[in-house]
Amino acid sequence: MTELLQFSLCLLAFNCFALAKFNHYRDVFKARPSQKQSQQFLIAAWISILLSLLLCVIKHQGYGGLLFCGYMALSVLLLMIFYSFKPSWVKHMSVLNVVLLLLSGSYFVVY
Amino acid sequence: MKESFFRSMTWMHTWVGLLVCWLLYLIFFAGTISFFRDEVTLWNQPALHSIQAPQERIAQQREQIIAGVDYLKATAPESGRWGIYLPTEREPQLNYAYEKPRPEGKRFGGWQDHYINPTTGDSLQQPRETKGGNFFYRLHFDLHYIDVRTARWIVCFASLFMLVALISGVVIHKRIFKDMFSFRKNKGSRSWLDGHNVSSVLALPFHIMITYTGLITLIFMLFPYPAMTAYDDGVRGLFNDVTPTNVRTKSSDVAAPLTPIDSVLDQIYTNWPNADLTRFSIKDPNKTSATITVRASTGTLVRDQTPTMLFNGVDGSLIAKSVDEYSSTEVFYDSLTALHTGRLANPLLRWLYFLCGIAGCIMIATGCIMWAKRIRERMKKDQKASFGLKLVEGLNLATLMGLPLATCAFFIANRLLPLSLTQRADKEILAFFIAWLAVALFSLFKRAKMQWYLLAWVNAVACISVPLINALTTKGNIVSYLLNSQWALFSFDLVCLVCALLFALQAKKLRTQLHTPTPTTRSNHVTKNSLVEQKA
Amino acid sequence: MYAQPVNKVPTRNPLLKLKMACKANVYALCVVARFSAAIVGGYIFTAVFTSLLSLILPLKKSDAVLLSISLTILVYSCVFIWAFAVKSLKTIWITILLTSSACGLSIALLKGWL
Numbered sequence: 185m186t187e188l189l190q191f192s193l194c195l196l197a198f199n200c201f202a203l204a205k206f207n208h209y210r211d212v213f214k215a216r217p218s219q220k221q222s223q224q225f226l227i228a229a230w231i232s233i234l235l236s237l238l239l240c241v242i243k244h245q246g247y248g249g250l251l252f253c254g255y256m257a258l259s260v261l262l263l264m265i266f267y268s269f270k271p272s273w274v275k276h277m278s279v280l281n282v283v284l285l286l287l288s289g290s291y292f293v294v295y
Numbered sequence: 296m297k298e299s300f301f302r303s304m305t306w307m308h309t310w311v312g313l314l315v316c317w318l319l320y321l322i323f324f325a326g327t328i329s330f331f332r333d334e335v336t337l338w339n340q341p342a343l344h345s346i347q348a349p350q351e352r353i354a355q356q357r358e359q360i361i362a363g364v365d366y367l368k369a370t371a372p373e374s375g376r377w378g379i380y381l382p383t384e385r386e387p388q389l390n391y392a393y394e395k396p397r398p399e400g401k402r403f404g405g406w407q408d409h410y411i412n413p414t415t416g417d418s419l420q421q422p423r424e425t426k427g428g429n430f431f432y433r434l435h436f437d438l439h440y441i442d443v444r445t446a447r448w449i450v451c452f453a454s455l456f457m458l459v460a461l462i463s464g465v466v467i468h469k470r471i472f473k474d475m476f477s478f479r480k481n482k483g484s485r486s487w488l489d490g491h492n493v494s495s496v497l498a499l500p501f502h503i504m505i506t507y508t509g510l511i512t513l514i515f516m517l518f519p520y521p522a523m524t525a526y527d528d529g530v531r532g533l534f535n536d537v538t539p540t541n542v543r544t545k546s547s548d549v550a551a552p553l554t555p556i557d558s559v560l561d562q563i564y565t566n567w568p569n570a571d572l573t574r575f576s577i578k579d580p581n582k583t584s585a586t587i588t589v590r591a592s593t594g595t596l597v598r599d600q601t602p603t604m605l606f607n608g609v610d611g612s613l614i615a616k617s618v619d620e621y622s623s624t625e626v627f628y629d630s631l632t633a634l635h636t637g638r639l640a641n642p643l644l645r646w647l648y649f650l651c652g653i654a655g656c657i658m659i660a661t662g663c664i665m666w667a668k669r670i671r672e673r674m675k676k677d678q679k680a681s682f683g684l685k686l687v688e689g690l691n692l693a694t695l696m697g698l699p700l701a702t703c704a705f706f707i708a709n710r711l712l713p714l715s716l717t718q719r720a721d722k723e724i725l726a727f728f729i730a731w732l733a734v735a736l737f738s739l740f741k742r743a744k745m746q747w748y749l750l751a752w753v754n755a756v757a758c759i760s761v762p763l764i765n766a767l768t769t770k771g772n773i774v775s776y777l778l779n780s781q782w783a784l785f786s787f788d789l790v791c792l793v794c795a796l797l798f799a800l801q802a803k804k805l806r807t808q809l810h811t812p813t814p815t816t817r818s819n820h821v822t823k824n825s826l827v828e829q830k831a
Numbered sequence: 832m833y834a835q836p837v838n839k840v841p842t843r844n845p846l847l848k849l850k851m852a853c854k855a856n857v858y859a860l861c862v863v864a865r866f867s868a869a870i871v872g873g874y875i876f877t878a879v880f881t882s883l884l885s886l887i888l889p890l891k892k893s894d895a896v897l898l899s900i901s902l903t904i905l906v907y908s909c910v911f912i913w914a915f916a917v918k919s920l921k922t923i924w925i926t927i928l929l930t931s932s933a934c935g936l937s938i939a940l941l942k943g944w945l
Contacts, residue, residue, distance in 0.1 A: 208476065246596075250597070251644055253501055254647025257650060257651050258650060260496070264475075300916050511904065521884065521896050525892055622894050624897050624901075627897075
């Protein structure tokens with residue numbers, strides 16, 4: 185379950201990085217992002233990615249660092265596919281991502 | 296060489312990449328498969344498919360070792376070497392092996408394996424002779440058909456070029472974060488560039504790590520000089536200094552009874568209470584020079600040196616034991632090798648490694664295709680293709696499409712070749728190279744889109760026939776693997792099916808391009824015109 | 832970046848022909864020279880430099896060797912890239928030979944070979 189948490193955090197982070205960019209935001213929401221929105225996305229992305237890295241390293245030490253690299257690759261691959269081929273699905277994917285994050289996060293907190 | 300640093304880096308990236316890209320593709324391709332070396336070997340040996348993973352694997356190890364020594368004492372008392380290979384998570388079978396009599400002038404006679412089902416204790420029939428995943432593992436750095444040392448030097452320089460290309464690639468890719476998620480479809484060489492960028496950026500830490508650490512695994516061949524300066528006996532001196540269990544003993548012919556295994560096992564388990572042992576080997580059993588070596592698994596520690604203990608085989612005393620506490624430099628050096636081999640990886644990380652490896656293959660493939668595409672786009676209408684361009688295009692087609700086909704041929708040969716064939720393992724490898732040669736000859740003939748299209752279909756059929764032939768010739772098939780949760784075999788077949796699907800998609804895409812009059816050249820004219828305008 | 836088409840002017844003078852051939856191949860020669868400087872020069876420098884490093888690093892003997900061995904590839908790739916970034920071939924060779932011989936000299940002094 186912690187693996188899922190780490191991965192969904194990483195995916196969320198890269199999703200935020202993408203949404204902070206003008207083009208991608210416009211493709212998904214059909215509107216221009218304000219300067220402030222972009223900034224908020226960036227901050228959220230950095231927090232989330234650092235959290236993911238932290239969780240990986242605390243849980244598995246060196247092995248966790250490797251896992252984190254793998255998560256990054258997988259997240260970027262997924263996002264690249266969504267943003268280039270199916271930008272309209274990004275919203276649904278983001279919702280799914282957040283739900284997974286909350287589920288695995290609550291599991292992590294409870295146990 | 297060129298005016299600015301940036302331009303010279305671009306120039307270098309192109310040349311360094313182009314010189315070795317096909318060899319690098321082979322190395323990456325074989326290396327990616329080698330991450331699943333044990334699983335591939337298992338798939339290649341249907342006799343071992345019936346084994347269920349044992350429930351209490353570690354708890355059984357003591358009994359298995361004792362039984363193994365008894366078996367070997369009875370079967371091969373005169374052999375020069377015994378090896379007890381305990382089941383691991385990835386290799387479910389138990390193996391009691393001994394060395395066959397040495398031929399004149401050889402230092403090792405080869406192993407005679409005896410496989411046992413660890414859950415039932417029954418002996419299994421001798422599995423078919425195959426190299427399995429080890430073929431790809433060796434191909435990855437020894438190539439084939441050429442002298443091992445030369446091959447390793449070639450591989451080293453190819454990897455060095457790769458590392459240099461990676462670094463210069465980062466330098467020349469100015470929009471690395473900006474274009475991270477963008478892939479522009481149907482834009483001619485622009486799309487290829489995007490594919491090249493995305494596949495390299497998404498696994499960039501992996502690419503740099505795997506290339507650097509790959510060079511480190513062969514470093515004592517490439518740069519023995521630091522060890523030679525510091526130690527009088529060079530690399531051997533360093534090894535002896537770092538690994539205390541690296542003790543060489545002279546074999547003797549004087550007979551002496553083997554020490555009771557129980558006492559050795561007691562010592563092992565007092566030193567390592569929860570040890571997960573992987574191998575128990577005895578050199579010169581029943582001689583005065585007998586030694587016993589025990590190796591344990593490193594688990595998920597980022598460490599390559601396995602914990603080892605060395606015992607005297609006659610009186611059972613501990614001769615040497617690997618150090619538990621490494622200095623920080625040793626940890627650093629050792630972790631580099633461990634990162635490359637990925638033996639530590641659990642299934643999740645192993646799949647991520649595999650994914651990154653495929654990204655590396657795509658990066659190399661798109662890179663070399665892009666070079667040819669760009670030259671084509673720059674060519675004038677009536678200009679004839681130069682020899683260099685033809686060569687590059689031919690090599691592209693031969694390697695990029697040939698290697699997957701050759702791999703399929705290897706697996707199909709494994710299932711279809713008669714079991715009684717002499718040197719069967721070599722024949723499988725021959726099938727691999729014949730298939731590759733066939734594609735190479737085909738691409739010698741012509742290298743247009745049509746040929747890519749045809750080969751894409753051939754590859755799709757080959758990929759789908761691997762699981763099909765498996766289902767027809769063995770007891771299991773992809774559905775039964777799923778039902779019995781034999782994940783290694785199931786994933787193997789699944790990956791084949793996915794590859795078949797991808798090749799079919801490629802063929803479909805190529806067909807639409809074949810029928811519509813090339814949109815790439817049109818966009819190319821547009822870019823050319825805009826260039827002319829800019830100049831004006 | 833890529834080979835330029837050469838103007839084909841019919842000529843009968845063999846000397847001129849030779850000159851033209853040279854001109855056409857200048858680019859290829861440049862590539863070869865650059866690569867050999869990077870590969871051979873880089874190798875020589877790295878070998879000598881890391882050997883010196885393994886002697887002077889203030890660590891245990893085995894640690895010093897292992898650390899310098901781990902760093903060889905880094906040094907080699909840096910020199911390789913530098914060899915492509917510098918404009919003149921002469922500068923590259925002179926720098927490499929000078930620094931390598933300086934390192935070699937220090938090794939010889941440290942080991943007491945002289």
